[in-house]
Amino acid sequence: MPWPVSAPFRMRPNLEKLDAVVPELLLNDELASVYARERASVFAVHPERAAVGVANVDVLHEIIKLTPVGAACREPVRLSTMGSSIDSRQAAPTAMDTAITLQEDFVILKNDGHSLRTEYLSVAFPSRWDPREKLGLDFTAIHAPVADNQMLQAAGSSIMAMAFMKQPMLRHVWLIVPSASLAQHPEQNDYSWSKTLQDPAPLLPRLYFRVERQTTWPLLHLDRAVFFIRVMMRSLTDVLRLEPNRAQALREALQSMTPAVVAYRGMTEAMPRLLSELESFA
Numbered sequence: 001m002p003w004p005v006s007a008p009f010r011m012r013p014n015l016e017k018l019d020a021v022v023p024e025l026l027l028n029d030e031l032a033s034v035y036a037r038e039r040a041s042v043f044a045v046h047p048e049r050a051a052v053g054v055a056n057v058d059v060l061h062e063i064i065k066l067t068p069v070g071a072a073c074r075e076p077v078r079l080s081t082m083g084s085s086i087d088s089r090q091a092a093p094t095a096m097d098t099a100i101t102l103q104e105d106f107v108i109l110k111n112d113g114h115s116l117r118t119e120y121l122s123v124a125f126p127s128r129w130d131p132r133e134k135l136g137l138d139f140t141a142i143h144a145p146v147a148d149n150q151m152l153q154a155a156g157s158s159i160m161a162m163a164f165m166k167q168p169m170l171r172h173v174w175l176i177v178p179s180a181s182l183a184q185h186p187e188q189n190d191y192s193w194s195k196t197l198q199d200p201a202p203l204l205p206r207l208y209f210r211v212e213r214q215t216t217w218p219l220l221h222l223d224r225a226v227f228f229i230r231v232m233m234r235s236l237t238d239v240l241r242l243e244p245n246r247a248q249a250l251r252e253a254l255q256s257m258t259p260a261v262v263a264y265r266g267m268t269e270a271m272p273r274l275l276s277e278l279e280s281f282a
Contacts (some may be wrong), residue, residue: 001209001211001232001234001239001242002172002174002211002213002232003239003242003243003246004172004173004174004211005174005246005249005250005253006249006253007249007252007253007255007256008253008256009253009254009256009257009261010148010151011146011147011148011149011150011151011152011261012151012152013151013152013159013171014171014172015159015162015163015169015170015171016169016170016171017167017168017169017170018167018168018169018170018215019168026063026066026067026102026103026104026228026230028067028103029103031103032103035103035182036100036103038124038125038182038183039099039100039124039125040100042124042125042183043096043099043100043124046185048132049130049131049132049185049187050122050123050124050131051095051096051099051120051121051122052120052121052123052131052132052134052135053108053118053119053120053121053135053136054119054120055094055095055098055108055119055120055122056108056110056119056120056222056224057092057093058222059108059219059222059224059226060092060093060094060095060097060098061092061093062217062219062222062226063098063102063106063226064093064098064101066217067101067102095120095122098122099122099124102228103230104215104228104229104230105121105122105123105124105125105126105228105229105230105231106122106123106226106227106228106229107120107121107122107123107134107226107227107229108120108121108224108225108226109164109224109225109226109227110223110224111165111223111224111225115138115139115160116138116139116160116164116165116224116225117136117137117138118134118135118136118137118142119135119136119224121134121135123229124182124183125182125183125184125229125231126183126184126185126186127175127177127184127210127212127231128184128185128186128191128266129186130185130186130187138160139157139159139160140153146264147258147260147261147263147264148258148260148261148264163216163218164216164218164225164227165218165220165225166218167218168215168216168217168218169215169216170213170214170215170216171214172211172212172213172214173211173212173214174209174210174211174212175209175210175211175212175265176207176208176209176210176236176250176254176265176267176274177191177207177208177210178191178192178193178195178196178206178207178208179191179192179208180208180233182231182233193266193267193269193270194269196270197269197270197273202277203270203273203274203277204236204237204240204274204277204278204281205235205236205237207235207236207237208233208234208235208236209233209234209235209236209239210231210232210233211231211232211233212229212230212231212232213228213229213230213232214227214228214229215227215228215229215230216228237281240281247278247279247281248278250278251275251278251279254271254274254275254278255275
């Protein structure tokens with residue numbers, strides 16, 4: 001699991017270049033069945049907030065080509081999705097087929113001649129944001145609510161030009177969260193710092209380290225691009241014990257956050273206990 005923690009913490013792009021030719025970008029791991037089951041559950045219960053907009057079929061074909069079953073675009077391999085199957089060589093994939101095939105959430109952006117705007121969002125596992133509120137928005141509007149977003153907004157045009165129109169790129173975003181759910185939509189009730197803090201028991205063993213691996217993929221021939229998000233979750237204490245000094249590194253990163261960022265992440269009341277327990281973590 002990535003460890004993208006650094007101090008001082010800043011809301012910045014932190015983009016890395018990816019090889020322009022990646023035959024298996026969206027690799028499934030041993031948890032693929034867990035992601036598929038959880039995503040299918042979200043789509044079954046809340047399809048209106050997990051699938052927003054209209055997906056371009058040609059883009060869906062391009063996404064399938066990037067997966068380990070991308071060879072299916074050349075050979076007749078059948079993809080099983082939610083009790084049905086499609087011949088990936090002959091049938092047009094639906095957005096649902098594509099979503100269940102991936103471990104990633106994905107967002108399709110369309111070039112309207114002036115900027116790239118979200119055209120379709122397949123997001124079953126948001127980190128406390130509502131996909132319905134992001135449809136039709138460009139980079140600036142999407143990131144307007146983010147605390148201390150000056151660096152992101154200043155780099156917005158450069159990010160879009162490079163990462164979504166020229167070069168596939170990668171970044172990691174990390175969070176400390178009180179819920180183990182992959183799906184953390186703001187309308188869910190299992191994400192609650194205040195409820196977690198009511199318990200005087202040690203805090204760190206009840207928290208989770210959540211990382212989003214965010215990948216961009218330009219599709220210039222379709223006047224579109226795709227933004228992929230894979231959520232990775234693990235017990236915070238397990239992650240801290242993987243390498244020496246991680247607790248101290250995390251403490252330094254948290255201490256360097258501005259009050260605005262801490263409030264944006266809902267951690268204002270939790271911060272004193274977090275810092276204290278990290279200082280004595282062994």
